[in-house]
Amino acid sequence: MYKINFNHLYYFLTIAKEGSIVKASKKLHMTQPALSHQLKNLEEDLGKKLFDRIGRRLVLNKDGKFVKTYANKIFRQSEEMIQFLKSDIENYTKIIKVGVAPWISHSAVFNFLKPLFANQHIKLEVYEKEVEALLKDLQNNLIDIVLSDSHYSGRSQKLRETRIDTIPLICVCSSSVNPIEKFPKCLMNKNIITYTENSFIAAKIEEFFLAKKIKIKNVASFSNISLMKLAIEKSRAFGFLPEDMAIEGIKNKKLKKLGQLSQFKFSLWVITNKDNKDAGVLDSLLNTYKKLAK
DSSP states (O other): OOOOOHHHHHHHHHHHHHSSHHHHHHHHTOOHHHHHHHHHHHHHHHTSOOEEEETTEEEEOHHHHHHHHHHHHHHHHHHHHHHHHTSOGGGOOEEEEEEEOTTSOHHHHHHHHHHHHTOTTEEEEEEEOOHHHHHHHHHTTSOSEEEESSOOOSOOSSEEEEEEEEEEEEEEEETTOOOSSOTTGGGTTOEEEEEOTTSHHHHHHHHHHHHTTOOOEEEEEESOHHHHHHHHHHSSOEEEEEHHHHHHHHHTTSEEEEEEEEEEEEEEEEEEETTOTTHHHHHHHHHHHHHHHO
16 A cells, blocks of 8 residues: 655645745755655655746646645544644534635625624634635635635535525715715715626626726725725725625714615625535534524
8 A cells, every 4th residue: 555655745736736846945945956866756656747948937737737636634533633733622622614705895704704703612713815726725625614705606516506595785984074965966976886797796896887887997996805994984086895895984974875876785605615514514504604694
């Protein structure tokens, strides 16, 4: 029986992530010849080349992608094994890793994950990244859940999605601003703070402006929704926020609601991996959230 070398696998994953021997060797504090030798040993042991060289970059080939998927699973399960061995069975903690798109309402994220906080055997790790990066991590079993504002449009058959909530998207400004005209005419030629282009919300807001023939001055774009909310509160610019994100600011009279996008609502999607060994835990979380939302 072949005994795989975990060090070789770790070096391989680092090279795959960095895209070159040079960058990976710096990350690992190894010499380039030594790292190249370790990779060669792994490829010889497996009987397969794992990378194709394109220019100066090393790109995973078909076999390399296959090995990467299993290597990620191995290290993920090793992490949980160590966690288990460091505790007794009664105090064993399962790690659930959640990836969140930065423009998702933080209150929506908390409401979804709230049932897990009461479970003493679960530890949550929450990460914030661009959706494309999160989906790659999900496919590679590096995380368990992705929370996004749009459904999954890729080709992978491994991922499944569920829309768990829709939240009104409202137009707001600082309470110190007193628009003369009503919404949406009050936005004509005004300073607007919006979302970065890679968010689904940004495209829908742009569609709204085009449909209403409203010309604006886009003075800032944010990926982080909390920073966007703060920028609207502290400036004379206008913006759009999910209602649950703006409600506290409206109550505290820091924000003023001007109107609502009737044809579009902010959607919260949960994307998971069908192959996830914790599928039962995730299904239970979804069912609990749906019951609480009713």
